[in-house]
Amino acid sequence: DVKVTQSSRYLVKRTGEKVFLECVQDMDHENMFWYRQDPGLGLRLIYFSYDVKMKEKGDIPEGYSVSREKKERFSLILESASTNQTSMYLCASSFRVGLDTEAFFGQGTRLTVV
């Protein structure tokens, strides 16, 4: 079974703190993604990465950065956490099946910024 593991299920941080959310996948997938999920808005893409050291902005990258030093690990960084970054964060990895994509998701990290 493909596994996408996020380091924390629940996290509480203070405003202004630097926050690291870690994601590890064990199937050698090239593509990895970070999403946030808010009520009524669905999943929105923050950043994605096609390969080691490669990253691209998604739809809502402001206030976030990412790091992919190893293929299996994709980290999301909140440089200075703010209360509007309180959300559920989901990591995913994917691979191509012909022209299509199989996607696998982590269990989510519910972050509260106080």
Next chain:
Amino acid sequence: KNEVEQSPQNLTAQEGEFITINCSYSVGISALHWLQQHPGGGIVSLFMLSSGKKKHGRLIATINIQEKHSSLHITASHPRDSAVYICAPGRAYNTDKLIFGTGTRLQVFP
């Protein structure tokens, strides 16, 4: 206007009922995913389909590419089916990036 619209947003059912969740999208796609999210957050991919119909146990997914519409059906629903179901098309020119509906919250009561 959202690129992906799901209906209904909320759905309650009695155990045993037949359930249909609909998804309409406005972009060109190569394939569409149906995802299931249980309370607690983790997401599981149920189906990926680019044409026709797929069946997995009590779950059936259909897609009509011309009409830009997909449906997820659950036969003989059970309380353990209670979850949020999310439609996620993959763009035709960039299948790695999915776009997501806001989800349908299903509650099945015994």
